[in-house]
Amino acid sequence: MGGDEATAVIAAAARLLADARGIVPAQPGTMLPGLAERAGLAGLGVAHGLLVAPYLWGGDVPQVTEEGRLTVMLQLVMLTGDEHAYAVEHGVAALQGKLGAEQVDLLDWRR
Template sequence: MQFEETAFWLSEIMPAQLELRQVNGARVGTATLDDGRALAATADFSDTDTGLMTDDEPQRDVRCELMVTAQVSEAEAASAVLAAAAVLQGAGGMVPARPGILLPGVGGAAGLIGVSVAHGLLMAPRLWGEQTPHVAEENRMTLMLEVVMLTEEEYQIGVQSGVDTLLRRLRRRGADLDDWRRE
């Protein structure tokens, strides 16, 4: 998708009007949701090929835009989503942008200060429940992925026991994934 098409798609699916801007050469949209959480989403990450393809015939590239929601400022949310995008871009297609991928050090790369989260996890977006927004084009599919920020302890559980175990523990604990200052 061209930037204008991506911007239109984002404006159609997001529950708040995004303010689109360019930050360090990357495009990002930010907004504040009705409940006060910040929302940030990339608006050009779908140009990055992380090596994913559809299983159907004919195969199509699978691309994504990244988003975060959190009880932080829009600037902090934007920094986190752009840091996650930079980590994936820096991997040169060796790390697929798909649910279940851990992104070490995203918090530090984002320059987050005064928070307890330091790492990222890609997952299906929580904002739409069971639905994952996507756009199907002739040669590719673009979908939305959420970057959930993790504490060091949560990240270590994901590394040692797997992401499924981590997600079960987070649900059992009732962890507020939008609270970046959680214990």
């Protein structure tokens, strides 16, 4: 995965969430089907996005307190078609467990 690809996918996710005006929630567990195509990156091994709480190697998840709301960071994980289908059928928590058990390299966007 290159920096340009990551930037394009993150920008597409931000546009999708902003355009949805809350109908698609920006929260852990939200799936973003077809995100790579929205970013103009069809042809990658991964095609769909999943918002998750960030995995940290220590410390708390960064938070920003604003007037009237609390903003927390999200991590965007890209999924293959099979992984997305598994999450739809079995749930996001089951997919996360499966990815961890199989030690899937989530940074390999050509998997």
